[in-house]
Amino acid sequence: MAIDMLGSPVKRTEDPRFITGKGRYLDDIKLQNMAHMAILRSPYAHANIRSIDTSAAARMPGVIRVITGADIPYNPLPMAWPAGGSSGIQNNVNTPRALATDSVKWTGEGVAAVIAETPEQAVDALDAIVVDWAPLPAVVDAEKATQPGAPQLHENAPNNVVFVWNVGDKAGTDAAIDAAEVVVRQRIVNQRLIPNPMEVRGDIGWYNPGTEEYTVWMSSQTPHIQRLLLTAFVTGIPEHKVRCISPDVGGAFGTKIFCYADMALVMFASKAIGGRPVKWVESRRESYGSTIHGRDHITYLEIAGARDGQVTGLRVKTYANLGGRLSTIGPGIPTTLYGRVLAGPYKFPNVSCEVTGVYTNTTFVDAYRGAGRPEATYVVERAMDLFAAEIGMDPAEVRRRNFLAPDQFPYDNPSGLGTAVNGEKIFIDSGNYEPAMDKALATVGYADMAAKKAEAKARGKLLGVGLSTYIEVCGVAPSKWIGAVGEGWGAAMWESANIKVHLTGKIIATVGTQPQGQGHETTYAQVIAHELGVPMEDVIVQHSDTQGTPFGYGSYGSRTSSVGMTAAVKAAAKVREKARRYAAHMLEANVEDIEVDGASYRVKGSPDKVKTIQEIAFAIDLGFSLPPDMEPYLDETAYHDTTNCTWPFGTHVAVVEIDEESGKVDLVRYVAVDDVGKKINPMIVDGQLHGGIAQGVGQALWEGAIYGDDGQLQSGSLLDYALPRASWLPNLELDETVTPSPVNPLGVKGVGEAGAIASTAAVANAVVDALRPLGIRHLDMPYTAQTVWRAIQGSKGGQA
C-alpha cells in the first residue's frame, strides 16, 4: 500500500534539477540554425519618431535583417480587462505594437529590431540604427498627469485619464463621514516596484515553412492564453497553427502573465528570415523597460468612526499609474482587485472608492504578486492605525472591534464584491479572524511591548510594532463572474487536468496550469497519488505546452491549488469510477459491490476478490476483453469552474528598531499566523510565505522605482534598485489557524501571494509606531535610512 503523502512536507521533485543547474529555462534552448534578435529601445520617455534609418545597421557584420514597426502588419496588443462599473468600457485603449511606429511613451519602448547570427552582433548593430527623434515633454506622476497643462500622451485620453471607476456606496459613505465623531485623513503613496524575477523574460519564435505553423517558446505563466491572444487579437494567424511552450520558468510574480510585444516580434522575425528560429532574451537593465512594473498608487484616504473604536466609513480616492500604454490586464488591477477588497476583514458599514487610471511616461504597470490586494491592504491597514492613533486606542483592539464575526459568513462586503455589473456576486465565504490575531499577538509578546520600547530607547533605538490583519482573494475565479464584461477580463477562468494510467501502471497527468517555481510537479503528484492510492513517484505531472496539455488559464492569482488541483481531483474521480466499472467486469461482480480502498478495488464481503488499479490499467489499456459498453484506456479529462474564490486571512506582526541617529531600520521580529485552509505540502506553503513576506518587506524598507521628471528611470539597474536579501531578514516565525475552504474538495485556499499582501503594511505600521513618540503619524515608503532620518529631523523642527 502506498504511503499517502497528501499534507506531508515532502521535498520537491523539481529541486534536484533546479539546484544542480539542470533546469531548462528559455535561454538554455539552443535550436539548430537559430538567429538572435536585439531590440532598439527608446532613450526618451516621450518622443515622436520622424524617421528611422536602418541602412547602416543592415550592413553590420552578421546582420540578417533589421525590422521596424512599419514592416509589421500586426494589430496592437490586446487589453483584456477594461475597468467596468460606472466608468463604462474605456474607448481610449492604447496598447503597445510589436514595435512602436509613430511615437514612444516611455524609455524602453521598442522601436526597431536587429536579427543577426549572434546575440553580440545583434546588440552591436543597434548602435548603427539612426532614429530622428522629436522629443516631447514627459510626465511621470499619476496625479500631476491629470492636472491642466500636463503633457498629453494620447489624443483619445484627455488629461491622460484612462478611466474613473467608482465602487461602493458613495452617498452612504459621504453621510457616514459627515456624521462621524472622528475623521482621519491622509495622503499615502504606494510606490512603484520593479518585480525582478530571477529569470528575465525571453522568447524564441519559429516559423516552419513546411507546415506553415509557428512554435513560440516563451518564459510565460500562461502559454495557452498567449496562443489565444497572439492569434485571435494580434497576428491574425489561425489559433491551430500556433503552439506555445513555456519551459522551466525561473520566477515570474505576475510579470509573465501578459502578452508582450516581443512574442509577436519573434514570430514575425522568424517568418521574415525564411523560417530560422529567432531568440530574444531581455537583459536585466532592458527588462526594466520591457516588462511590467507593479503598484504605483497615490491615495487620499478618509476613515471615520466613533471614539469607542467602531469604524463607520472608509472613503478612498486613488490615482493609479498605468504607464505609457496599457498592459494586458493593467486596468483590472487597481479596480476589481483593489477597490472591491478595500474593506479587508472588517464589518465597515460604508465604503466607497474612486480610482482614476492614468497614462504617464513610464513603463506599463500590471499585476505584481498580490496585484491590487497589497495596495488595498496597505490602505486599510494604515487607515486602521491612523484611526487608532487618533482615538488613542490600541491598534489591535480597534481591529478586534471591527472584525467580521465567524457567524457573518457568507458576507457580502460593502466595497463591492456583491455589486458586480451583471448581477453576479461573490461572497466572502468563511473566516475566523480573532484567533489568528490572538495567536500572533501572544507569540510576539504584544503585551510587553512598552517595556521593550523602553529598553530599546536606552540603546538609542526606537522600537515599533505593527499589525496587518489581512484577507485576500485567491483561487480566481468563477468564470461567470470574472468573465463579466467590465468586471473581469472577458475570458473564463476554469482549469483542466487529464490523467492517464498507462499500461505499466505509471501515471501521467497533464494540466493547464503553469508553474514558475511553486513546485506544482510535486503538489499535483501528492494530490493525484492520494486520490488513486498509488506511490507519488508513479505520478508525473506535465504542463506548459499547448500541444499535449488541456487548455488552461495558467497560474497566477493563487489559483492553481484551488482551481487546478480540483480539476485533477475530478479527473482522478473519473479514473476511479472507470476502474471500478472494469474491476466489476474482471471480478464478475456488480459495480455497486466494488469498494475502493486506495489502489485496491474489491468485492464487498469478499476480501480476497481484489484487483489493484495497476492490474486494472494493464487489462483495460490492452482492451483484450472489454465489455461492449466500455472504451479501452484509463484516460480521463476534467474541467473545473470554481463556484467562488477562496479567502485566506491572517495576522502578521512586525517589530522594527530604528537607529535614531542614522534612521536605519532593522526588522528584528516577524510573526505571521496565516489561515490558508488545508495544506497539500506545508513545506511549500512555508516557502511561499517566506518569499512573499520578503517581497513585501522589500517594498516597505528598500524597493522603489525612481523616475526623474524627464522620465528617465534613475533606479535603472540592480545597483540602484534594492531587492531584499536573506541576511536582512530575521527568522520568520510562522504559525497557522486552519479554516478549510468550503469551495473545493481539498479545503485549500492558496498561498502564493499572502505573504506579499500582508507584510508591507505590517512593517509600515511598525515603522510609524516607532516614530509616533516624535509626533509622526505617517510616512511614505520605502523607509530608507535617509527617508526616516529626514522624518526624525523634521519632527525635531516641529514640522511633522
Next chain:
Amino acid sequence: MIPAAFDYQRSATLDDALKAIADGGGTVKLLAGGQSLLPLLKLRLGSADRLVDIGRLGELKGVRRLPDGRLAIGAMTTYSELAASSARHYGVVADALPTIGDVQVRNRGTVGGAVAHADPASDLAACFLALDAEIVARSVRGERTIPVDGFFTGPFSTALATDELITEVRLPGPRDDAGSAYASLEQPASGYAMVGAAVVVFVAGDGSIEGANVALTGVGPHPYRARAVEAALAGSDRSAASLAAAAAHATDGIDVVGDIHAGREYRTAMAAVYTRRAIEAALARLG
C-alpha cells in the same frame, strides 16, 4: 548585458603587461579581478580597445612582512586572501573586508584592482588612507612609491600614469598604541558605502588621544583624509562630547556628493555620525 567588442590579451609576465600598457597609449585597460571593470563594460558605461589580463601574475599575489615590520600586499591579492592574511590584524581592514561586495566578489576582486579603479565609495581606499599606506607602481620606465594621501584625485581617477601598474600596497607595521576601526552605512542595492569612515587612533600612556588618522569614503568626489577631525582629536580626551565635536568636522572643506540614495545633507550628517562611531570603535579596540 553584452559589452562592446574588445581584444583580450593575457600577460604571462609582469614585463609583458607593462609593455602592453606602455604601447597601448591609454586605450588598454588592465583586467585584474574584473569585478568592477566587467560590469562597467557590460553596461556599456565604459569601453576598452584591449583588456590585458594580469590575473595570473603570481608575482603580484600574496601578503608578506617586510624586514622593517611593514606589510606588503601584492596587487593581485584577493579580498578573501587579504582577510585570511595577517592584514586581518588591522582592525580597520578586518571591519571593512566583509562589507565589500559578496562572497563571489571577494573571491575574485583584488586589492590592486580596487585601488587603481578608485571608486569614490571604495571601502579599502579609506582604510589605506587611514593606515598611511604606500602604493608601489611600476612601468617600463621604472618603479616609484606613491603615498596614498594624494593618490586619489577624483572619481575613478588616480595619480597613476597611463603606463603604470600597481604592484603592491604597503601598510605600516603594527603598533601597540594604535587602534583602528571602520564603520559604514551602505547603499542597500549596490552595497557601496554611502558613508564609510576609517579611523586609526594613537593613544598616549595616560589614555588620552595623541593623534588620529581619519579617512572617509563615499562622501566626496574621492576618498579623503579628514584633517580637521584629526586636528580636533589630537590631544583630545575620550569623552563622548569631545569625540562628537571632532567628528563633526568630517566634511570640512569637502564638496559632499548627493544622489538618489543619499542627498548632500544626509551624507554630511552621516559622515559625522559614522566618523564618531569609527573613532569610538577604534578606541574600544585599545581597551
